[in-house]
Amino acid sequence: MKISKKVVLIGHFGVGKSSLIRRFVENTFSDDYKVTIGVHIFKKSVAIPEEGKDVSLVIWDLEGNDDIRDTRTSYLLGTSAYIYVFDVTRPATYNTIGSDIEYLKQHSDKTPIRIVGNKEDLLTKEQIKDLNGEIEPLIDFFTSAKTGNKVDELFSKLAMELI
Amino acid sequence: MLNSYINPHVNTINQFIVINEKGNVIENESPFFKDAIGKPIKTLHPFFENIDFIPKKETQELNFKCVNIFLDDVRYVIDITIKTFEKDTNSLVIIDDLTKHYNNLQKVTQIRNETIINSQLLKYKNHILQEKERFKNRFIRSFSHEIRIPINSINRMCLLLKNTNLSQNQRYNLNVVTNINDQLKHIINDILDISRIETGYFEINTSSFNIYEAIDHINAISKQKCIEKGLNFICKVDESCPLFIDGDQYRLTQILTNLTENAIKFTTSGTIKLEVIVKNKAKNTIELDFKINDTGVGIDKKKLNAIFNGFYQIKNTKIKDNKGIGLGLSIVKHLADALKGTITVDSELKKGTSFTVGLPFAISEKQTLDEKIIEERKQLENAFKILVADPFSKAEIELESIFNQKKYNLNFVESGDAVIESLYRKKYDAVIMNLKLPKMDGLDTVRYIRLSEDADFKDIPVIMVSTNNDEEEERKCIQNRANAYISKPYEKKVLTKKINTLIKEKADLLT
Ligand SMILES: Nc1nc2c(ncn2[C@@H]2O[C@H](COP(=O)(O)OP(=O)(O)OP(=O)(O)O)[C@@H](O)[C@H]2O)c(=O)[nH]1
Ligand SMILES: [Mg+2]
Numbered sequence: 001m002k003i004s005k006k007v008v009l010i011g012h013f014g015v016g017k018s019s020l021i022r023r024f025v026e027n028t029f030s031d032d033y034k035v036t037i038g039v040h041i042f043k044k045s046v047a048i049p050e051e052g053k054d055v056s057l058v059i060w061d062l063e064g065n066d067d068i069r070d071t072r073t074s075y076l077l078g079t080s081a082y083i084y085v086f087d088v089t090r091p092a093t094y095n096t097i098g099s100d101i102e103y104l105k106q107h108s109d110k111t112p113i114r115i116v117g118n119k120e121d122l123l124t125k126e127q128i129k130d131l132n133g134e135i136e137p138l139i140d141f142f143t144s145a146k147t148g149n150k151v152d153e154l155f156s157k158l159a160m161e162l163i
Numbered sequence: 164m165l166n167s168y169i170n171p172h173v174n175t176i177n178q179f180i181v182i183n184e185k186g187n188v189i190e191n192e193s194p195f196f197k198d199a200i201g202k203p204i205k206t207l208h209p210f211f212e213n214i215d216f217i218p219k220k221e222t223q224e225l226n227f228k229c230v231n232i233f234l235d236d237v238r239y240v241i242d243i244t245i246k247t248f249e250k251d252t253n254s255l256v257i258i259d260d261l262t263k264h265y266n267n268l269q270k271v272t273q274i275r276n277e278t279i280i281n282s283q284l285l286k287y288k289n290h291i292l293q294e295k296e297r298f299k300n301r302f303i304r305s306f307s308h309e310i311r312i313p314i315n316s317i318n319r320m321c322l323l324l325k326n327t328n329l330s331q332n333q334r335y336n337l338n339v340v341t342n343i344n345d346q347l348k349h350i351i352n353d354i355l356d357i358s359r360i361e362t363g364y365f366e367i368n369t370s371s372f373n374i375y376e377a378i379d380h381i382n383a384i385s386k387q388k389c390i391e392k393g394l395n396f397i398c399k400v401d402e403s404c405p406l407f408i409d410g411d412q413y414r415l416t417q418i419l420t421n422l423t424e425n426a427i428k429f430t431t432s433g434t435i436k437l438e439v440i441v442k443n444k445a446k447n448t449i450e451l452d453f454k455i456n457d458t459g460v461g462i463d464k465k466k467l468n469a470i471f472n473g474f475y476q477i478k479n480t481k482i483k484d485n486k487g488i489g490l491g492l493s494i495v496k497h498l499a500d501a502l503k504g505t506i507t508v509d510s511e512l513k514k515g516t517s518f519t520v521g522l523p524f525a526i527s528e529k530q531t532l533d534e535k536i537i538e539e540r541k542q543l544e545n546a547f548k549i550l551v552a553d554p555f556s557k558a559e560i561e562l563e564s565i566f567n568q569k570k571y572n573l574n575f576v577e578s579g580d581a582v583i584e585s586l587y588r589k590k591y592d593a594v595i596m597n598l599k600l601p602k603m604d605g606l607d608t609v610r611y612i613r614l615s616e617d618a619d620f621k622d623i624p625v626i627m628v629s630t631n632n633d634e635e636e637e638r639k640c641i642q643n644r645a646n647a648y649i650s651k652p653y654e655k656k657v658l659t660k661k662i663n664t665l666i667k668e669k670a671d672l673l674t
Binding site for chain 1: 208209210212213214215216225226227228229230231232240265268269272273276277279280283284287
């Protein structure tokens with residue numbers, strides 16, 4: 001049986017969780033916002049040639065909320081990795097990043113968490129740098145579901161680490 | 164309350180799947196997953212792929228609400244419950260199809276989220292705009308400060324040059340340079356003022372003040388300027404206006420002087436009028452309209468909207484002292500906004516312009532003048548008002564001790580120019596003036612006074628003071644129509660006697 005890993009995308013609403021997944025799974029993007037309620041589950045396998053292996057990523061696209069403590073905890077069971085997504089153009093989506101990460105860690109201490117600033121296409125390099133100053137040490141990737149920037153890298157690196 | 168929980172479940176049929184210890188489907192009543200029997204549940208849908216964590220042989224119930232699944236391209240939204248039992252190795256999966264209910268929920272959530280996101284984005288955009296604006300203003304401020312240094316140096320160099328031997332032509336050119344430099348300084352100060360207002364570096368200080376006095380003050384300054392330009396100046400305050408109001412007197416003065424100066428600048432003949440009108444009066448608050456009319460060049464109706472933007476200038480070649488740029492009006496607009504007021508303008512080319520500034524004030528609690536102030540005012544009115552021009556440091560102390568405060572009211576200035584200015588502003592009974600004064604000296608000043616056309620002071624008694632006690636000097640003073648010459652140090656008897664007789668003589672002359 002192929003290795004299967006559950007990856008959960010979590011974060012405020014409208015930050016681009018579904019868009020990132022759609023970019024990764026289908027390589028498409030839409031400017032229209034269609035809110036996710038509950039959870040969508042997607043699957044994509046990632047080949048890791050170095051190891052001669054395939055990993056199935058079972059990606060859980062959770063509905064966004066204002067406070068991740070409101071997330072239904074059953075969704076989080078059996079998670080191998082979290083991708084915490086925020087929107088670089090909306091401070092409200094990253095102001096609570098510290099306590100949000102703390103919350104996830106309380107939930108499952110050893111599960112890796114990737115922190116992703118999405119919609120980087122909307123800011124200039126300088127603006128990203130300014131933003132970086134505030135939350136620098138935490139962020140792993142600045143992505144754009146729209147242009148596809150760093151999206152594959154995000155998922156494939158994660159897949160590699162999970163085996 | 165309970166209904167909201169029950170309703171979604173009405174008319175839904177629960178579907179059951181039973182799985183054995185190994186995770187294979189052994190019973191299936193779900194139309195969603197046909198032909199499932201015998202298959203590992205993990206293969207039915209990715210949802211089931213990572214449920215290994217579910218303990219077996221323990222009674223437990225796990226709820227997964229609102230799970231979106233696609234079957235044959237149709238989207239269903241279901242609740243999935245997984246039940247395990249202590250006494251059974253089989254587990255039960257219960258599926259509840261709540262698509263309709265969740266679709267309604269989605270609509271509501273969609274609207275809610277979009278609204279919040281839009282407002283967050285707007286807030287952030289504003290924030291970024293404000294940052295930019297702040298940066299711009301910081302830049303302007305430091306730039307303006309920097310540029311003052313060379314401007315002041317030019318000024319100093321001009322002054323130095325002025326004191327050297329120059330031909331008439333050179334002197335003329337130097338004057339032009341000095342004037343242009345002054346204009347530049349004026350502009351920079353205006354720019355600084357605006358950037359201070361915009362960045363909120365400027366404060367509003369509210370206190371109780373006497374509106375009649377404040378207007379009187381503006382009247383004094385403006386009248387003087389109008390006289391110099393051959394214009395009339397009329398000033399009127401609505402009598403129903405209370406004596407004391409709460410507001411920022413300094414900013415009000417700034418607004419009104421800017422507007423009157425502007426009016427004077429663009430008027431070559433006729434009248435400037437400043438009126439204070441009570442627009443609304445409530446128990447504790449009052450709205451005043453400050454109306455400034457002129458009979459000047461006027462502004463093209465099409466351009467009226469633009470005049471409050473900085474750097475607007477009314478083009479008119481006839482006006483020689485066209486020092487102004489439109490920043491004054493821009494400042495006034497900013498100030499009026501900051502004071503929660505309004506400004507409107509009405510104008511007709513060649514007829515004149517009228518600005519109206521509406522400002523809200525609180526009516527001060529106390530409306531009476533202090534007894535003490537009334538008493539002092541009375542005294543002041545009855546006292547002899549004497550203008551002293553003596554730049555030497557001890558003069559003030561010496562004279563204050565000589566003259567009884569109740570009977571004499573002394574005002575001190577330090578130059579000849581200041582004497583003239585003070586005489587224009589206020590009525591005095593006599594002038595005591597040192598011969599040695601900076602810029603325009605004592606003799607020149609007394610000459611100016613006597614030659615002036617102003618009935619209020621051209622015959623005012625003038626006592627010249629000198630340390631020299633020199634007959635030749637005294638002769639010159641009298642020749643220039645000073646009334647008396649005394650030598651320093653001041654002696655009480657001599658001085659008071661002289662003053663009293665001179666004032667009395669003048670009074671007798673008038674009656
Ligand atoms: N410019 C730009 N827009 C993006 C990007 N990613 C997502 N969006 C837009 O952002 C909006 C929200 O995207 P979603 O992917 O639906 O966001 P979500 O995090 O899944 O939202 P919820 O499901 O409500 O939690 C959509 O209008 C997307 O088109 C991006 O990288 N760049
Ligand atoms: Mg989504």
